[in-house]
Amino acid sequence: MADWWQRNIIEPGKLPLLLALTAFVVTFVVTRVITRMIRAGKGPFRNIKTGAVHIHHVVPGIVLTIIGGFCAVAGGQRGFGSAVAGVVFGIGAGLVMDEFALILHLDDVYWTEDGRKSVEVVVLTAALAGLLLLGFAPFGVNDLNDDDLQNRGSVISTVLFNFLFALIALAKGKARIAIFGVIIPFIALFGAIRLARPTSPWAKRFYRRRPRARAKSQLRAYHHDRRWAGPSRKLQDWIGGAPDVDPARALERR
Secondary structure, three states, X not given: OHHHHHHHHHOOOOHHHHHHHXXXXXXXXXXXXXXXXXXXXOOOOOOOEEOOEEOOOHHHHHHHHHHHHXXXXXXXXXXXXXXXXXXXXXXXXXXXXXXXXXXXXXXXXXXXXXXXXXXXXXXXXXXXXXXXXXXOOHHHHHHXXXXXXXXXXXXXXXXXXXXXXXXXXXXXXXXXXXXXXXXXXXXXXXXXXXXXXXXXHHHXXXXXXXXXXXXXXXXXXXXXXXXXXXXXXXXXXXXXOOOOOOHHHHHHHO
């Protein structure tokens, strides 16, 4: 175990990344536990206010992210300072990303349907950081051998092709596949060759005069959403807590 730790974490300089990822996940989990307790009126925790202004935890999160980020850049990949910077950055990023939906909508949507975006982004961020920790490099550069890495043409062409696949997947309305495809190019290629979602820019541009492709895209999207929307919502509710019921949407369902 000590040899594995030294060979895979210490020598490549991945300890700050590991600490940052751990601090990020732990901070998010602890924050969600506290906010759910505040919401339920249990425990000693209460919202922090200055007069009538509610101080959201994204505020100290931004401060910690800036401090940790600059210290990490200055401290390099090794040493006690870089490890501390990684922890500080992870804590700050966890606080910020927990209120990602608030930043996106510029409104307090924490316990609404729109607030689910925060949970989704946190899970996505943790997964991407985990892939980087496992040794995956953006745009598949890690798949090149030493000779290819010395050839700038090979590196540039690999990055451009994989970036193109990610862009096509994004244009087809498959944002998650595009993001993961930046780290694992095969995923981006898979998203690029499959049918676009019916509301995507790709479908609106290329499926206008192809009724069969448009109908097939709508049917596939319907079956996909019907299969995965329910489990996805249940997972998000389990992780971040169920949002408040919107009276308007409740009436629409009736």
